[in-house]
Amino acid sequence: MSDAPLLALEDVSKRFVRRLDAAEKIVNLLGGNRREEVVHAVDSVSLGIREGEVVGLVGESGCGKSTLGRVVAGVHAPSAGKVLWRGRDVATMSGAERRDATLKIQMIFQDPMSSLNPRMRVRDIVGEAPRVHGLVSGEEVSDYVDAMLLRVGLDPAIKSRYPHQFSGGQRQRIGIARALAVRPDFLVCDESIAALDVSIQAQVLNLFMDLREDLGLTYLFISHDLGVVEHLADRVVIMYLGRVVESAPAAELFADPNHPYARALLDEVPRIDTRKRIFQPVKGEIPSPLTPPTGCHFHPRCPHAKPRCSAEAPALREIAPGRLSACHMNDG
């Protein structure tokens, strides 16, 4: 196996533009000053994920985690930058090659209800894509679906039922079976256990770990639950307002976070072992992604902010082998 990453992002950005509607254009004609709103949901992110690796992606709401996950999974095309799958630019692929790359990266969603089509039976939800793409022949589909359901711990006897007849955990398993049915190499899990009960979360996490071991899957695991990420991930990437602020092997990051935001985040996550602690929150609100602060996005909330921080955005630099951080303090 080569050292080249299975999946690489090179300076990937994703912007969402809300265009002016007719009424606002008229307002502008009359001397108004309405502008298009641009959200830099993902702002030149570079990231490499090696085969078999589990990368945890954490950050606050709206920082662009889901958007990044969707760009990786091919649901959104990046506004700038390249997505490389096994070293090949996905945008320049065509036909069968592109389809294969699409199928190799699958996504597991957050909401176990809305991620399954309520009008389809389980056997169609799981069996549709392999049948359409000819991965299995018509008469084998039924057995294939059974195998996938068994694989995720569901009884194949339930395959003629509809999603509403299942509990949240079971629905999540159906979603996983649907993804596995196209034989992916890479799973993007976007808050895939956040909507589940604690006792069910453990079941689904175990399933992810079993699949990793048995099928050699690679994961981009998006979560706001640092406990889960710490348990599962080999490497953790922390985002703040569209940018990666720190990336490090999980053990090192949790032992000694470098970026001030990473430190604040780790401090504030309630943990079951710390009782009756005095919460010492970071001050301030999460800024709006429509008008991010200048320079380092974190400077209005950062306890170490210097004049330079509001003027100049810090670059993401290697601070130790395999560890990246974007903070001026590292320049000494």
Next chain:
Amino acid sequence: MTSLDPASRADPVPAVPKAAETPLRRFVSDYCDSRLAVGAALLLAVIVLVALLAPWIAPQDPYDLAVVSIFDARQPPGAQSMDGYTFWLGTDGAGRDLLSAIIYGLRISLSVGVASGVIAIIVGMTVGLLAAYAGGRTENLIMRVVDIQLSLPAVLIALILLAILGKGIDKIIIALVIAQWAYYARTVRASALVERRREYVEAAACLGLSHARIVFRHILPNCVAPLIVVGTVQTAHAIALEATLSFLGVGLPQTEPSLGLLISNGFEYMLSGKYWIAVFPGVALLITIVSINMVGDQLRDVLNPRLQK
């Protein structure tokens, strides 16, 4: 791969609450919650059956000039004909048995309503789906046309069209379709926009399914519920609209009298006390429209996801 059998590692398979419950079965049981609505549905079924079976049920063929005699004109309800059978609802100005004329008129009213409804649904649905899925300029253009259309009264649109097209059952269906497709387009677009944002659509994109498949196999089936609701109510509107047009004399030709035309024809006799010629077709029209609307109301309650437990 490890040597472990995956199935043995998998968690115990949890039981599933109930036996397979199809959405259809659930829908039927929810619908039957209201006795009134069940009654309305039964009534509607009878009305439709009567309309379908008109040639076999109606005591007389009101279009058969050999049977209709002008000497029987304007007989009150219960009168005997020259050939000795009873006109239960009386006769109209041309001597036709009113009961038979109503049954045949119902047939025409219903077929005009349903035919225009079905065509308008197909047109509106396609346009609405296209708008929602394409977005951008296409969507803007389509929706502005819909807005303009919806801001004009349907009667007005139909009147203008009929003035241009002339009389005839096909013409009135065209007019009704044009007057109504916009409602369906708006309904479908609204629900398609919601559905398009759901994660299962993203999942379908990840699975490499084609756009056509995503639109027609995944999004469309989830937009059907509001369409059915709007469809029932709009069909009732279409029937009323057709009656209005016929009443105004721009709808159907005299040879194919719908309920509206029967009312219109009977109207001139109202003042002379021969109420039945206009009133009985009016009652038939009223019952039909009310029963459709009641079914539509219950459908809305049952199919509304927000009210679902």
Next chain:
Amino acid sequence: MIRETVLEVSDLKTHFFTKAGVAKAVDGVSFSLGRGEVLGLVGESGSGKTVTGFSLMGLVDPPGRIVSGSIRLGGEELVGRPEEAWRTLRGRRIAMIFQDPMMTLNPVLRIDTQMIEAIRAHEDISREAARERAREALARVGIPSPDERLAAYPHQFSGGMRQRVAIAIALLNEPEVIVADEPTTALDVTIQAQILYEVQKLCADTGLAMIWITHDLAVVGGLADRVAVMYAGRIVEQGPVDAVLDAPFHPYTHGLIGSVPSHNRRGHRLTQIPGMAPSLLHLPPGCSFAARCPRADAACNEMPALTELSPGRGARCHHPHLAETATGGAA
């Protein structure tokens, strides 16, 4: 530490009479709450936490109703009171905070209008005095420049700010008890920490008693004095936070704490509770956890009672995990 009891709930039963059968959402819940105390109420989704909170507020709507039991607020019985009586209590002596702050806030009214009205509904004071009190409440929950913020509309606040405004409204009439139903679940960790910080301070400073409903054991660990664990409509274990989290008695609590990742070795399978919670419509006759319980045996076909196993700690189980607590336990 003996605290003056403000709220005493005993054998509360709230059932929902639905088409499909009777859902015993709350079935014999008892607990008490002292001044300045935070009680964490945890449990799986559908275990009856919210319904318990609604019952305390007299907000249970048909087809549900309080079937039996008693709720005593400051020694006064609330169950069986007419709606009028609840209304004068609600917001004044007992208030609720919801997961979605927009349940409390009216989107079309300014914050000050809403707050002044909330005060004057219960008290006959001037608008100026009410406004001053509203300003203080906003400042107390850590909203910067409360004077300007009073004139804002709810949509001009971020999610975390809105939740703070909802808390401020709950505080307006200085209630004895606040029921908080997952108020930080939808918020980010840094914002959640800010709110937990304010709440902690409030309870310590003012003697406010709080029921904090959540499914996050870690939040309970950080915030609460005592914890009650609900399963299928019943409290299966309760006691001081440290004792319960360190050495749970009940197999469900045991499994729940065991399945938290930080209690497991990194990268290894988590200990998990198999299966899922039973439907409230078809509860087994005995212990409702039996189908998922590793310790279940024939005795468990009979419903266990909530028994005091060590001072101030109880569990509802025939075979509690006692060995691990031998040092502190009474057994």
